[in-house]
Amino acid sequence: MTAEKSGADILVEALSDLGVEVVFGYPGGAVLPIYDAIFKQTRIKHILVRHEQAATHAAEGYARSTGKPGVVLVTSGPGATNAVTGITDALMDSIPMIVITGQVPTALIGSDAFQEADTVGITRHCSKHNYLIKDPAKLGDTVHEAFHIATSGRPGPVVVDIPKDVQVATAKYKKPGAIQHKTYRPQIKADQSLIESAVEMLAAAERPVFYTGGGVINAGPAASQILRELARITGAPVTSTLMGLGAFPASSDQWLGMLGMHGTYEANLAMNKADLIIALGSRFDDRVTGRLDAFAPNARKVHVDIDRSSMNKTVHVDLPILADVGRAMEDMVRVWKARGHQKNDLSGWWAQITEWRAKKCLEYPASTKEIMPQEAIRKLWEATHKRNPIITTEVGQHQMWAAQHFHFEHPNKWLTSGGLGTMGYGLPAAIGAQMGNPNALVIDIAGEASIQMNIQELGTATQYRLPVKIFILNNEYMGMVRQWQELTYSSRYSESYSDALPDFVKLAEAYNWTGIRIDKPGELEAGIQAMLDAPGPVIVDCRVAKLANCFPMIPSGAAHTEMILQSDQVSGEMDDEAKALV
């Protein structure tokens, strides 16, 4: 006969049973019993953030860099509503996350009590699933089920709302066995006949492309390995979405670079001219497809995904395969080899790709007077890539430049907010990644506008002695907004100037960080070296060319073949149809 425990103790024990080592959170009235239970144990480390949104992004950074689920603990009302952005971010980018929210006591629910918010109502459509627990006897099983749902299938955030009286009331807890959910059963293994069809299509293709996404990363490191094998045996080129960078090594000669709005010329043209596209854990996002009626017009499309609702959502595919992408690729490799297929003669296709590559679409105008932001990223990559760093970003031009000019060889090293595009993601994500990878070099490539959205987290890194580096490409503009205004609104820079910026060096010092300013191209290498030499956290304020634009670019609503390669191709105003697109 096991003794009864408080709901708070059950929660902590269940988390511990689930292998949770770190929780990112912020205390408040409705979670005091849980914080007291945390105080009395040593198995789970709590990281005190400075704002609940940062707790969610830190958990995302932890999850994305370790492959383990991120856990968040916040109070009711404002604690929960502040977490909503990060919950939505995790949903869009398929990040496994469990968010424990405190709630007012059950008797007060619905009475507009102090710090009451309808958390399950608010998070119903921005979480993969959510629960309001009214009975402490169900708490343990529900937490285990929440982890199962968050981490299996297409991963995502699950919210568990626990009223304060349920945290105090007692019940028995027993670690449950393997979860067999009555309705939720994601399909892991692909239908064999579909795999065989895909392999035959691949063997017959003259102009195939692998179009990979974040799903390959989510499927675990083995999936990235099998992708390399699949590419090797078929000889086909590989491109990836923003979320999938690192699944395939950028140093491979089969690598085309990222595709989509700020993707490479060769990747987008290859998609346009391909006769077969194999989409692997990617979802035909609007940033990838450009104008839908002109997307890959000549290609048959195979789509491997674990989420059926991602199939035929925006682009009709010829062969949808519902499966874990890693398992499906293993099956494809096995069938390919079993049937004795050899590499197709793709020499004509590769000759075409070589021609596109010769455009050197990522080149940028050089300058000796000011630092070109692309140059700064390249130098940062040169100085750090041997250390296999984890790179996080905020959102905007710097994010796209990082995606274009920082080259990734391994999965789980690139943490960025892709789907939701959340400014303020990078610093807390870096903190989470550093917690999960204490010995790694973790760099947040930031812009001066984005970094201010969660700048309070400097204190969190200081408190836990996390040596994260923030590399700000400071152009004194919300650069991507300004770029769109230049391209679409005849350079009417409405509210996109970053006025009244702080002195980032002094700000760093105020938080006991090291602050470094880089003003001129000649200082770049030494500045980066100084950042790497500093043992603790560093902010680098790298002052870059103010009006540089991020190219190549496919304007909203344009086709892959209508890429803008450099500024001189840019018109000043777009029509209403284009203006209405995001």
Next chain:
Amino acid sequence: MHIKQEQQERHTLAVIVDNEAGVLARIAGLFTARGYNIESLTVTDISEDDLISRITIVTSASAPMMEQIIAQLERLVPVHKVVDLTALGPHVERELALVKVAGAGDHRIEALRLADVYRARVVDATTTSFVFEVTGGSDKIDTFVSLMREVGLVEVARTGIVAISRGKDAA
């Protein structure tokens, strides 16, 4: 610039769900969040142990959107299965309405006569009013209600559509 509308088709869906708190909000919210129509929605528990509910949804959508609606519904954790009865083939759709009519003289007699034609039952009567209960397809009920409008319609309550496939098998 003008916003374009797509060609839509009417479908009746049966959605079998766990009978748990918030499940209806999850489904109704999914429709609003993703911009799908709901023309009619009914829900009640159908199992002996009260653990399973059947939701009947009538929606209008283009063919690709219909595929999305079903996939999105199936993605919800408490959903057991979704059946597109319209795509499946022959099925029976029924609705029940309670129709209150007030009046005297010829209107009262005409109301009773029409009710008889439409096989509506009188479930409440006073010297100045009737409440009719009528079941059938939505078209029949629409017609009955519009006829009642001419003879003193006071109030209508409708259940919305429930539907089930024809033949011996469960959908």
